[in-house]
Amino acid sequence: MKKYPAAILMTIFLSSLSLILLGQMSAASEPVYQPVGAPADPKVSIAWNRYYDYAETTRLLHKLVEQHSQLAHLRSLGRSYHGREIWLMTITNPDTGDHASKPAFWIDGGIHGNEIQATEVTMYTAWYLLEMYGRNEFITRLVDERTFYLLPMLSPDSRDAHMHGPATTHSPRTGLRPFDADRDGLFDEDGPNDLDGDGHITQMRVRDPNGRHIPHPKYPHVMIPAEPGQPGKYRLLGTEGYDVDGDGRINEDAPGGYDPNRDWPWQWQPQYVQSGAGPYPLWVGPNRMAAEFIIAHPNIAGAQSYHNTAGMILRGPGLKSERWDRADIAVFDALGKQGEDILPGYRYLTMADDLYEGHGVEVDWLYSMRGIFSFTNELFTPENFFRQTDGGRFFATEETRAKFDRLLLFGDGFVPWREVDHPQYGRIEVGGMKKNWGRQPPSFLLEEECHRNMAFTLYHAEQMPQIQFQRLKAKRLDGAIYEITAVFSNPKLIPTRAAVDVARNITSPDIIRIEGPELSIITGLWSRDPFFREASEQVHEPERLRIPTVPGMGAVYARWLVTDPGPWRVSMTSVKGGSVFQELHAPDSP
């Protein structure tokens, strides 16, 4: 090491000290330079280029509620199998109405514990709504007018098992309720084993001239099949592990062994039909807690369930045999297409037709049984690697991943092959992709992932129905009769009740009510037509008109003939569209 004169060192020290002091002074007196996007001086500072485990996420949730106690409320819906809290954060401005009275948006993350960035995207959304309230007009309005229910960790046991235990990028997808996957009477007795103790479950291989695999010529740690006629060098032995329970099979009964996203009541089928299903729907505790919360909050009109991977905005149906109402599909299409613009590299798809069929899928339940317009975003697109498609399906091709690893991760993505002793196979090698990438964005791509996906859900939330009182008028007719007409509109894309909701009678109809101290109604009608050319008379309870739905960008017209002189109070209450009212006095004369 070179030696520098003490004077130079002192100068450097002093100047850096003054720089630090300067920085502090400017922070105290002058506003920081704000980038567009997230604030540079949030009340709660969170690095969005890293992942947080259950305990850290719990701390962040508490910090957010402490610093934003006016807008945020945190509760636990219960505990996971291993006793972790199922946190639910509610965000709305209570001064503009109770959370349950406003159209609400549901977001859950991490139903598959290994799909970890789902939690960060949900947390970023909570953070952004809270930090930007009062700074950004759009966000402020959303938080005033809407409610957000955010459940960042639907499978917290598995999140921690992925982060702190040996895992692959694909595991654990299951929850950790014990499950006898191989039906031998022993539970969770033969999962993968971390033979080299590095925290990553990788692959096993052994050098074997009769094996049919060879190293990739350019990226030698990648194993590829030998060409026909070309001799192989290695035999692949599957995922790291050995036969723990002596039944001749390896890794056949890992902890858990079910799929929490085949656990939902709509079109549920047992395991022999739908692999991953448990004994009955909502058998998975946190799912049942979430479902019961959602059922108890029919004001939820939009929902997002975050998963990975790779770059998809998915809607139901989960089965090809299902037929959805065209009016609802049009709403999904409008939202989804906008999503493709907000999320470059993401495609708007339907599960059954474009991906695979599934029974008992959460978003299918949200729509088909609860009438909620819902998407599953499959986070992270392989197009992010080099901003182009490479033909590899969900995870890009092995070459692309290896190239990205070499050029941008500097080799951090792979565990080099190394020799270990295997109880059944003897001396073999283990190595391969680490658990912390493949499905998850690398640190420097995470924040963008969070922001863009949030932007899509906020667009979706903005399009939830919102009843507006457009006009209220009383007209005096001959014979001391008043004709009262009220017009309500819904200036958003999403109807107050989806077609499926109306068809299946899922939530209550919208109610238009007239009240008055001496109210005396002759008849009550409503129509979709301003001229009442086709109107429905409601014979029973005309003071409480039941309206099936107000379509997106649509209106409803209510009319009463009354004999009392007023005054009247007219209101509309929609479970998913909010409520409005106006008061009216009788006009003086016809």
Add this chain to the structure above:
Amino acid sequence: MMNSHFGRCISALVVFSCLSVATMFATASQRDGAVEGYADFDTLRIQLEELNRSPFANLSVLGRTREGREIFLVTIGKGRVDDRPGILVIGGLDATQLYGSELAVRVARRLVQQAADDSEVAGLLDRITFYIIPRASPDACEFFFIRPFEQRTTNTRPTDDDHDGRVDEDPPNDLDGDGWITAMRVEQPGGRYIAHPDDPRVMILADPAKGERGRWTLHEEGSDLDGDGRINEDPVGGVAFDRNWTFNYPYFEKGAGPFQISEPETQAVADFAFGRRNIALMFTFTTQDNLFHLPKSEPSARQGRIKTKLLEADSGHLERIGKLYRELHGGSDSPSPPAGQGSISDWAYFHYGRWSLAGRAWWIPKSIPTTSEDQDQEASAESSEADEPVAKPVKPAKPAAAGASSNDSRGRDDLQALAWFASQGIDGFVPWRAIEHPDFPGRRVQIGGFQPYRRSNPPLAELDGLDGKHVDFFRQLAGMLPRLRIPDVRTESLGGGVWRIKATVVNEGTLPTFPQMGEISRQTQPVQIAIELPDGAALITSHARRQLPTLAGSGGHVTETFLIRLEPDFVEGRLRLRAWAPSVGSTRRVVSLSPSSR
């Protein structure tokens, strides 16, 4: 000790005498149900606690209902009960089938008694455990004891049945104050009902093809409390236990609940069942009968991913079991089961993968002549609405079989029930009487009809003997269950210390180790075989524990081969073989291996 025992006997005696007094005088101490003598929940609890005093019975709680009642389980067996194949018996699905709860308790009582007195039953309990859930849906059953009596099958989960944003706001009303919610007929245009030609008490649908013109609309007794133009459209609760199961679940239908297994009652029973791999078979006291009426099977049942029909491989066995049940029961005219959806008995076969037996056990016999053959005094007296012009009787020349006199089946079940009431001296029908009804000003409105629950729950004495028949059935059924044996282990020395061991596992029962549906559904645990080697011996091939295929009944078998090698200094040792599955049982075989003596 002596004292408390004595005290309990006394209290049991008191209860017993109260019950018998109640039948005669309806004293205030015993709550009267829709039919006298049935046990309300508090009485059931006393009965089960009494049962629990037997060394063969153990009373436990599977869960609690929304109203806090326990879902009780009586386990009958000895020692490590959960390690033996189990027969699960369920009753008390709702108040319309409360007699099933009574029978389940009686069966439990009789089994416990026989276990003490009858060495054969004591021996049976060394091999089999009985799990009895006598009242699976106690809240729903309790409506049997709540006035006014109202025909319902649901618990009390608040529901917005009419989807108007209000919950439970329009239940039925006892307009005539007689303590029964019966029916209400209104004479008005659009009415589709007429009185039965043979018995004007019975309402039937008019058939325009026969020149009949409808006169009455038919309703449940009540009024439009919430002013929405509909009557009784949103009663209190709820969810029906037998419509809340996963197979063929009736989504969005009334009584089905918000989703499958949504209720504390169904979840408690499901969790218990899935937690007991040893359960081999389930018997439900239910109208969803499959023992008198074997469900159809067809060759195509095996095809298709989702199974919805009884599999052919299983239907023969079910037919055999049904035959046994029919013989022991002795009945011949059991009514067809209703088309139930989301029922526990279908679930038990299609999703739980067990033999599921559904027995109605009791019904109104068809053999009693109806008024149509014998217009008796009572019927003409009942038609004191003599001003009531009835549709012209269409009498066949010769009265044929019971209830078929009018040459069509309309109202047949009602006529049958009335005839049976008459023969038993049961006053189970409220004669039609006119009332003023505010919802139908100026219309003729009459209240009358069958009293709830009384057609499906007989006087207790009718059940005498049925418990014994069911216990006999269960005993014989237990003999049919699969049993494993390893009759034969062949050891063969191949030289050089290498031995080939061949073990045969046989199913000695007459039923296969699992129904085919159990194999397909993967809810059962397959039979496994394991070999334990003495010191100085090691397996050459593969592994010591293996899963076996399903073994057919009556001698179905499989032979497993193990290759082992003995160390040169091996003198003598024992091979231990074990074959087992929780719902089948287990068997062991020990073989001596002594190469030197060869």
